Amino acid sequence: MAFCSPCNRGFNAYHSYIQHLNNSPRHRHDPNSLPFRPPAAGLHCVACGRVFFTRVEFVRHVYDCTNQIMDYECACGRQFARESSLVAHFERLTCPSWVDLRFVDNYFSGRCDPDGRFVRSERISQEPPMPNFELDGRGRYWCRLCYKRFRTPYELTCHVWSPPHKNWGLRAYHCPSERCQQSEFFCLSDLMAHLETGQCEEHLGRELSQRVIALVDVVGYL
Structure with a gap:
């Protein structure tokens, strides 16, 4: 069961929760109500996608980062310094198109990389795990996968x-x-960020970027 804390509503399935976020005016322009971006996750730089856990570090970074050239633009108008940050924008469900991590996984593995050059499609789950809303002895919610504790059902x-x-x-x-x-990665944007560092062959980054074009293009039509 999924739970929307701002609305105090429960949902029995992932797709029902996402449909609620899509249809509710309360959530459409509220980044704090979107999946993958809880307040406890830190401060996100919209330009490069980096995360900071103190306001001082965040402000210092933004001052430097905003001087970078924004070469990548989403159909929604937001601009990014790196292509990996554009894809992370999709994965975090911060785009008005409501593309999310599951869409990126499914579309990239099925349409952009069917030969498995960069993704192992058999590892892409069509049904993500559902949260367990049982409280522990200290009144906190816990993750059954890694046993981390959280204060609210939303987190x-x-x-x-x-x-x-x-x-x-x-x-x-x-x-x-x-x-x-x-090296292996949990999401497409992490793999792209890895190749952007230049640690591996440059042609791999170019090849991956070519495959991502179809993903970026389809978001523009949503």
């Missing part, structure tokens, strides 16, 4: 449907390079 739900847990802990994305021993 627990965001955690359970985040990249580390959405596919039941499986790292579906991988880098083909031997330089990093074919």
Whole structure:
């Protein structure tokens, strides 16, 4: 069962909760009510996607980051310094198109990378784990996958449907390079960020970027 704390409503399935977020005016422009972005997750830089846990670090970073050239633009108008940040924008459900992590996983594995060059489609779960809303002895909600504790049902739900847990802990994305021993990642944006660092062959980053074009294009039509 999923739980919407602001509305005090429960949902029996993931798709019902997402439909509620799509249809409710209360949530449409409220980033704090969207999955994968609980207040406890830190402060997100919308330009590059980095997360900071103190306001001082965040303000200092934004001052420097805003001087970067924003080469990547979403159909919703938001701009990003890195392509991986644009994809993270989709995964975190911060785009008005309401594309989310599950859509990115399914579309990229099925349409952009059917040969499995960068993703193992058998690791993509069609039914993410559902939160357990039982309280522990100290009155906190706990994750059955990693046993972390949370203060509210909403924080627990965001955690359970985040990249580390959405596919039941499986790292579906991988880098083909031997330089990093074919490192694995929980989500597409993390793999892209890895290749953007230049640690592995540059042609892999270009190849992945070409495959992501179809994903970015389809979001523009939603």
